[in-house]
Amino acid sequence: MIRPLVAVLVAAVSFGVANGYTVDAEIPAGNIVVKSIEGDVVKLKQDFRDTPGHWIYWAFRVRGAAGRTLTFDFGDSAAVGSRGAAVSEDHGGHWRWSDFERDDPRDPVTGDHASYTTFTWKFGPDDNEVWFSQTFPYSQSDWEAFLAAHAADYGRVFVTNTLCLSKKGRPVEAGRFGRIDGKAKYRMFVTSRHHCAETTATFVMEGLLSAVFGDDELGRWMRENIEIRAVPFVDKDGVVDGDQGKNRRPYDHCRDYNDDKPSIHPEIKAIREMLEKWAKESGTPSVVMDLHCPWLRGSWLKKDDSNEYIYAVGIKDVEPQQRRICEILERVQESGSGFLASDYYAEGRGWNTGANYKAGSTLTQWAIRTWPDAPLVVCFEIPFANARRMTLMPPTFRLFGRDIALALKAYLEP
Secondary structure: OOOOOHHHHHHHHHHHHHHOOEEEOOOOOOEOEEEEEEOOEEEEEOOOOOOOOOOOOOEEEEEOOOOOEEEEEOOOOOOOEOOEOEEEOOOOOOOEEHHHOOOOOEOOOOOOEOOOOEEEEEOOOOOOEEEEEOOOOOOHHHHHHHHHHOHHHEOOOEEEEEEEEOOOOOEEEEEEEEOOOOOOOEEEEEEEOOOOOOOHHHHHHHHHHHHHHOOOHHHHHHHHHEEEEEEOOOOHHHHHHOOOOOOOOOOOHHHOOOOOOOOOOHHHHHHHHHHHHHHHHHOOOOEEEEEEOOOOOOOOOOOOOOOOOOEEEOOHHHHHHHHHHHHHHHHHOOOOOOOOHHHOEOOOOOOOOHHHHOOOOOHHHHHHHHOOOOOEEEEEEOOOOEEOOEEOOHHHHHHHHHHHHHHHHHHHOO
16 A cells, blocks of 8 residues: 655645656655755655654655756755665666665765765666665565465465454464474564564565575475464554654554553554463474664764674573574574674663663563573664675575574574
8 A cells, every 4th residue: 555645745746847857755655755856956854754753764756857867865864874775767676776876975984875865866768767765675565475486385384374453454464484283393483574664674584484495404494393473564554654663652563562561552462462372382482583673874883883784682681592693693694794793782782771672672572571481582683785894685685584594493403
């Protein structure tokens, strides 16, 4: 479903027609507010909706700008990542980073896109409609394409179900992968999109789940030994509508796992009930994993600036287990993503303090309280565009998901 944005359409028409092109948010998960169009400069900002303050997600289309070079200016709002904008010229079928085709200024040390607030794009002579996004989108259609590619294994290696209905009545996808006959030796639960705009985390989830279909030692081991239950779009309404998701009023999905009050989001209520029922039937979960993305960007050269490398978010009560999975992951990784165990973001470091959780408790914190004997509870943060100097693209995100599967096999059966 494409969310209509009346204010955006008014801005696009009133400014765009006079200049021969239009800018609007009428794409899947669209999000933009057009402030003005003056010649070849488009001034715009993110639509924050129910997120107080600033956040980073945006996605929009431009029509009728063939042959022009436009500058997109977010003013004083940090919005442009380290590789520029994600760009699609085929209605979202394929995406690539703008910095590989535009000579926008670069940081002389890191090579990153220099500006946090602007990017430019040269439209080809036939580029009558081009889509732009803060990062690579991952939507319901991507999830459905992944499942369709493995349709022959439905009922044998995986099944799908609806976790619940969202507040707006949308089905929230869930699935079971691996050994699904109830006889699995290990049981894993994995989520992404507690913050709906954190799209690259779902590519990683897909890569992890893809490993169960492999005609190799890892795939055979997973099909024999582990059942993975997955929820790819925890904030389903936000994913479809193109919300920020982060810091929703009164608090977002990620802060809704509290012991002293019921969950306000139906997806979180359903997750808690499903996990408690599963644990009662089959025992303590072997692995609970949550996949997130950090802030827009930063500088990996600075201490505690954690936005441009992959890392685990530390929780003091289970730090030995978390450090161990990180050490194994560094050793077995094959994706080339440069994961380092030393990047472990220990509790008390940088932003990872009690102040960050005043709004409420996370899935991993709740799981540790509920099952203190669980072998592994961990959250990974997946950057939007780069891991240090390495540019990240969907194939790399998926390969890192397979790295996680390799590490889990070695962790659970050393």
